[in-house]
Amino acid sequence: MDSLSRMAGVDRDVEVQALPGDDESDGLGWRTRVSLHVADDGTVGPYASRSHRVIPVESLPLATAGVNGAAPFGQRFPGVEGIDLVAPADGHVRMLLIDGKPQRRDTITERVRDREFRLEAGGFWQVHRRAAETLYDAVQSSIDEALFDPRAANLDLYGGVGLLAAAVGDRFGDTVRITSVESDEVATEFAGDNLAEWVGAASLTARVDRYLQQLAREASPAERRRLQGATVVLDPPRAGAKKVVVDALAALHLAQVVYVACDPVALARDVALFAERGYELRSVRSFDLFPHTHHVESVAVLVPAAS
Known part of the structure; x- marks a missing residue:
């Protein structure tokens, strides 16, 4: 991935993986x-x-x-x-x-593995017929179980209707604590329904940058302890998380960050920002969720750098 080398000083040979069926169909017939x-x-x-x-x-x-x-x-x-x-x-x-x-409002239902997700018909959902499942699986497999604490104040940022929070819950159990933060009020409402079976799950309507800044100002000592050692999954828009969000996350002393990115350049920029704040890129995988376009989706894992 050239952008990682150029912008973050990280040399990785990252293969872009085609989704099942796309090679056979020559990358056609995938947009839902x-x-x-x-x-x-x-x-x-x-x-x-x-x-x-x-x-x-x-x-x-x-x-x-x-x-x-x-x-x-x-x-x-x-x-x-x-x-x-x-x-x-x-x-x-x-x-x-x-x-x-x-x-x-027309409500539709999407399915990933054995789970159903309700959302507004015009709301955000991955456009490739296999994309949601691919990212669900990738996030699950990317989380290091040795670093995951189900009792920590784990976060799902830019959480949409709860797809990736559900991936965490399905892997680690229905008592896992995780808060999904999303700026769209309607999506947050659906996320609350979609995550209802997890007793430790919550969904909040807020801009991610403002939510993290409020945490820094107002979190109790007990909440700060639960944030330290937490796992954060974030799936920001194409522009990436940017400096304010990276600064706030790095200050929490997280155990691991699973970063879902739809722009390699924005990902590389944010990886460089994390590196300046003591985190290193452990792994990155890329997927061709948009055949016949230049867009690539990536799932990266960042952890505190070894001292």
Whole structure:
């Protein structure tokens, strides 16, 4: 990974792993979510490359068969700004019209292994049909059991509807203590439902940077002790965690950080920030969750550097 070497001074030969079935399908038919645009005359389609010109198409090669079957090819939607197509686990594709009017909340269910996750139809979920399962498994296998304390104040940051917090709970048991922090109020509400079976789980609506700053100011001595030695899973947006969040996490004296990244450059920058604060990169794995694009998803593990 060139960005790790260039920005963090870490030389690692990281193989980007294809997801099951993508090699056989030549990287086609994987998108369960597609956003289409609508021109002023109602024409529906994607934007032409490097423009805002809507082009009509007859197929969406990267999308699943279900999405292609539901796509309104050749139809016109005057007065609509965009159309989202969502294919959840039940196979019933939802077509969401974006027209600036209040929308009724439609709840869908996704499945990962034997677990179900409820979320809003227009809410965030991984777009590749196997991505959620891949990241769920990768986070589970990345956590060092010898460093994990189920009684510590473990954190799931940028937690969405609780996918990765559930991965931790499924590996370490229903009494594990973990708090999922997410800025989207609706997603947090669903996370509370999705994590309800874990007696030690909680979901909070907050910006991650502000939540960590509040912890630094207001945590009791007992809570600070539970934060020391905790495991943190974070899955920030494409821009990464950045300095404020890395500073706050490093100050907690964590046992390990499992960092899910969708931008190798942002990951490399944050790995360098962690290194300056006494953490070292133990491992990194990369996955091609977006075939035929330049995007790569990575799961990295950082631990306190050996003294």
